Amino acid sequence: MNKGLTTGLIAFGSLTYLILTGVPIRLAQAALPVLAVLAALFFSLMLRRQGRESSSSELLASGLTAGVVAGLLTTAEVWLFSSLLGNGIKVQPIFDKIVPLNMAALLGVRAGAIIKGEVALGQYALIAIYLAAAGLAGSLLVLFTRSGAAARLRGVRIPGGRWLTIVLPFVLFAYIYYLGLSGVTAFGNNRNIVRLLIVLVATGTGLFALRAAQEGLVQLVTGALLAAALLSLPFILNQFQNSVMSIVFIFVMMGLGLNIVVGYAGLLDLGYVAFFAIGAYVYAFVSAPFSSPYISSLLAGMGISPDAPLLGYWSAIPLAIITAAIGGILLGIPVLRLRGDYLAIVTLGFGEIIRLFLLNLDELTNGPRGLLRIAQPTIFGAAPPDLTSHLDAQGWIFLLAIFGSAVVAFVAIRLNDSRLGRAWVAMREDEDVAQATGVHLVQTKLLAFAIGAICAGLAGQLYAARQINIFPENFTLFVSIDALSLIIVGGMGSIPGVVLGALALKGLPEVLRGVDEYRIIVFAALLIVMMIVRPEGILPSARRRRELHSQLGAIPVPAPDEGPLDEEIEGGRS
Amino acid sequence: MAPLLEAKGVTKVFGGLTAVDQVDLVIERRSIASLIGPNGAGKTTFFNCMTGLYQPEEGSILFDGRPLVGQRSDQIIGLGIARTYQNIRLFKGMTVLENVLVGQHVRMKATPLGAILRTASQRAEERQTREFALELLEFVGLAGEEDILSTNLAYGDQRLLEIARALGSRPQLLLLDEPAAGMNPRETEKMMGLVHRLRDEKGITVFLIEHDMKVVMNISEKVTVLDYGKKIAEGKPAEVRANPRVVEAYLGPGVLMDAPPKAEKKGE
Numbered sequence: 001m002n003k004g005l006t007t008g009l010i011a012f013g014s015l016t017y018l019i020l021t022g023v024p025i026r027l028a029q030a031a032l033p034v035l036a037v038l039a040a041l042f043f044s045l046m047l048r049r050q051g052r053e054s055s056s057s058e059l060l061a062s063g064l065t066a067g068v069v070a071g072l073l074t075t076a077e078v079w080l081f082s083s084l085l086g087n088g089i090k091v092q093p094i095f096d097k098i099v100p101l102n103m104a105a106l107l108g109v110r111a112g113a114i115i116k117g118e119v120a121l122g123q124y125a126l127i128a129i130y131l132a133a134a135g136l137a138g139s140l141l142v143l144f145t146r147s148g149a150a151a152r153l154r155g156v157r158i159p160g161g162r163w164l165t166i167v168l169p170f171v172l173f174a175y176i177y178y179l180g181l182s183g184v185t186a187f188g189n190n191r192n193i194v195r196l197l198i199v200l201v202a203t204g205t206g207l208f209a210l211r212a213a214q215e216g217l218v219q220l221v222t223g224a225l226l227a228a229a230l231l232s233l234p235f236i237l238n239q240f241q242n243s244v245m246s247i248v249f250i251f252v253m254m255g256l257g258l259n260i261v262v263g264y265a266g267l268l269d270l271g272y273v274a275f276f277a278i279g280a281y282v283y284a285f286v287s288a289p290f291s292s293p294y295i296s297s298l299l300a301g302m303g304i305s306p307d308a309p310l311l312g313y314w315s316a317i318p319l320a321i322i323t324a325a326i327g328g329i330l331l332g333i334p335v336l337r338l339r340g341d342y343l344a345i346v347t348l349g350f351g352e353i354i355r356l357f358l359l360n361l362d363e364l365t366n367g368p369r370g371l372l373r374i375a376q377p378t379i380f381g382a383a384p385p386d387l388t389s390h391l392d393a394q395g396w397i398f399l400l401a402i403f404g405s406a407v408v409a410f411v412a413i414r415l416n417d418s419r420l421g422r423a424w425v426a427m428r429e430d431e432d433v434a435q436a437t438g439v440h441l442v443q444t445k446l447l448a449f450a451i452g453a454i455c456a457g458l459a460g461q462l463y464a465a466r467q468i469n470i471f472p473e474n475f476t477l478f479v480s481i482d483a484l485s486l487i488i489v490g491g492m493g494s495i496p497g498v499v500l501g502a503l504a505l506k507g508l509p510e511v512l513r514g515v516d517e518y519r520i521i522v523f524a525a526l527l528i529v530m531m532i533v534r535p536e537g538i539l540p541s542a543r544r545r546r547e548l549h550s551q552l553g554a555i556p557v558p559a560p561d562e563g564p565l566d567e568e569i570e571g572g573r574s
Numbered sequence: 575m576a577p578l579l580e581a582k583g584v585t586k587v588f589g590g591l592t593a594v595d596q597v598d599l600v601i602e603r604r605s606i607a608s609l610i611g612p613n614g615a616g617k618t619t620f621f622n623c624m625t626g627l628y629q630p631e632e633g634s635i636l637f638d639g640r641p642l643v644g645q646r647s648d649q650i651i652g653l654g655i656a657r658t659y660q661n662i663r664l665f666k667g668m669t670v671l672e673n674v675l676v677g678q679h680v681r682m683k684a685t686p687l688g689a690i691l692r693t694a695s696q697r698a699e700e701r702q703t704r705e706f707a708l709e710l711l712e713f714v715g716l717a718g719e720e721d722i723l724s725t726n727l728a729y730g731d732q733r734l735l736e737i738a739r740a741l742g743s744r745p746q747l748l749l750l751d752e753p754a755a756g757m758n759p760r761e762t763e764k765m766m767g768l769v770h771r772l773r774d775e776k777g778i779t780v781f782l783i784e785h786d787m788k789v790v791m792n793i794s795e796k797v798t799v800l801d802y803g804k805k806i807a808e809g810k811p812a813e814v815r816a817n818p819r820v821v822e823a824y825l826g827p828g829v830l831m832d833a834p835p836k837a838e839k840k841g842e
Contacts, residue, residue, distance in 0.1 A: 422672060423676065
């Protein structure tokens with residue numbers, strides 16, 4: 001009961017937040033049902049822990065209490081706001097989203113009814129009823145999972161399920177082709193968005209298909225077919241879909257690099273955007289020298305015309321790699337002795353320093369005005385839109401991003417299963433023991449930072465080519481947070497997980513354009529739910545899966561009977 | 575032939591506490607030596623000074639004629655001193671095999687570039703490393719457990735795995751910090767056999783800290799006793815056992831050494 005009360009109060013607080021930020025306006029008529037479903041899921045999450053020790057009736061009582069408390073309070077709140085609005089009292093100066101439309105969406109009436117103050121009492125009661133039902137539904141959900149029915153459902157083996165998983169992405173890819181045919185009118189105006197959604201889902205299910213294929217010939221064939229399907233996408237998608245997919249795969253490149261630093265070596269780097277920015281700006285300096293006052297005057301002084309690019313995309317790659325690696329090492333050296341939280345704070349600062357440099361080194365970077373007209377990657381001396389009509393500029397970047405991701409993934413896989421990869425994991429597990437086992441900490445850490453930085457630098461270079469014009473505000477802290485979140489959601493240390501995370505966190509928001517302004521809320525909620533329900537991520541690495549598995553069937557280890565005093569004095573570092 | 579290890583006047587101070595005080599110690603080649611003493615006597619601190627985890631304030635340690643003081647722990651393992659830990663410190667998220675592979679890190683040469691390109695020499699080295707790891711697991715009696723997560727091993731087996739990991743670096747001197755702690759009599763018996771085999775079959779010198787007097791008296795050729803950081807006795811097991819200062823340190827002043835050796839365990 002007590003738990004129910006607290007849960008109800010927290011739910012009320014969250015609902016108030018959603019109402020104050022104007023979420024119901026977006027959801028229109030669906031506002032109340034959607035909020036009720038969210039509330040039900042929230043209740044079940046909160047009551048889950050209580051579920052283990054209490055009886056069914058206690059659980060139902062808690063759920064109902066939570067629902068009723070949240071329902072009554074929310075109803076009272078909506079009534080209060082509605083009557084204020086109905087009496088012509090303006091609350092907008094304080095709560096800018098409290099408008100008749102907002103209340104009307106919640107109450108399921110027209111906005112006019114709010115202004116005139118003509119809302120039936122029953123409409124208010126509906127809110128309370130919905131939320132009370134949500135409370136019951138939440139506790140029923142907990143009962144359901146507890147009863148073992150859910151576990152049994154999960155245990156059911158669909159005959160041929162493995163083959164279904166393998167075939168599914170190909171069906172979806174075929175459907176993408178079908179939607180692209182000229183005569184197809186399905187989904188009307190939304191066809192673009194629906195097709196993009198299916199592209200994202202098809203790529204995501206492809207990852208599951210690869211896993212389901214296990215090893216041997218089946219996996220080889222599945223992998224080859226999936227690669228072919230993916231590589232054909234840039235040629236058949238339109239400019240909008242290609243531009244979304246190119247940013248997704250640029251983030252895959254970045255995510256794979258960050259995965260080496262955070263997932264393998266366990267170094268929490270929050271300033272990862274710095275290397276992304278370094279890659280982008282280095283490429284901009286050499287391919288658009290005229291837009292940097294300092295570089296163009298320098299070149300003019302040397303008798304070189306700054307109007308033409310100094311280096312092309314391909315010849316700039318070594319430069320981007322070297323510069324990013326140096327950046328990684330320069331960041332690495334001062335933080336060698338830091339661990340965990342301290343490391344996170346310092347790297348966070350480093351990311352911001354680089355952005356502020358870009359913003360304020362006016363002469364070199366053109367400050368907030370940015371560097372403009374960055375050269376496109378060419379092939380045989382021309383950019384593909386000029387070579388073939390089947391590939392637009394964004395598709396070309398998408399194609400390069402797929403190749404870049406493949407190269408980075410290859411390097412990550414090879415390194416993970418090597419002397420260096422094992423040293424990284426050992427260092428993550430126990431730094432002192434790793435060193436006493438012969439791991440050279442300075443070298444190993446700096447290699448992690450440098451290799452991670454190189455991946456981000458290459459992603460940044462491609463990003464600059466994609467954007468054509470780059471500005472310091474492209475490289476805020478949010479890029480680092482996005483890259484880190486996609487690793488966490490996908491599954492730390494797992495390469496398919498990174499791809500899945502990028503599809504979900506960089507691709508889906510584009511599909512959900514409608515809720516784009518609430519992206520951060522959705523993001524936060526998603527992360528919190530993930531951490532509670534599936535802390536290892538959607539597609540965890542084999543190692544993490546094993547660790548989780550081990551907790552279920554662990555052999556109890558008796559505590560060693562060693563002297564506590566000895567531990568304190570001598571094992572001080574243990 | 576010069577002794578394998580020679581420590582002179584080693585002193586380690588923590589704030590106002592002198593944990594190790596002017597300790598001299600000699601370890602002969604291919605011997606099994608023990609370091610004993612009541613809790614807080616400075617035994618593990620002395621181990622830490624030998625392996626580079628701590629830097630002693632005074633004194634010198636020569637290993638095979640080379641100075642150890644001032645070296646980092648990853649350099650010392652390269653010289654040929656490996657160790658285990660009192661409170662087992664395996665890489666918990668790694669499998670049994672991976673733990674032993676990491677143990678061989680210092681003897682491997684592969685570069686990151688070699689690993690990316692998977693050069694012939696890198697592949698050959700990986701194969702040899704794997705084979706040697708399996709051989710070591712077989713040696714300590716963990717064959718067949720390669721793919722288990724190390725934290726899932728039974729307690730006694732975790733101690734064996736720590737030894738296998740240490741052996742990966744092909745040490746000349748192996749330091750064991752309470753190898754038999756928390757083990758049942760049967761496991762202790764097995765551990766004692768392993769220590770003998772380490773010396774007899776692999777030619778490794780073993781230096782161990784142990785509280786179980788049965789183990790100490792049985793396997794050591796030389797016993798050194800520390801109390802409050804100072805060396806109070808040294809010699810053959812029987813001599814040390816009869817030394818009144820040792821009895822006093824363990825059981826308090828005025829008690830005679832007629833209690834069975836097991837009584838020591840209770841004192842912890």
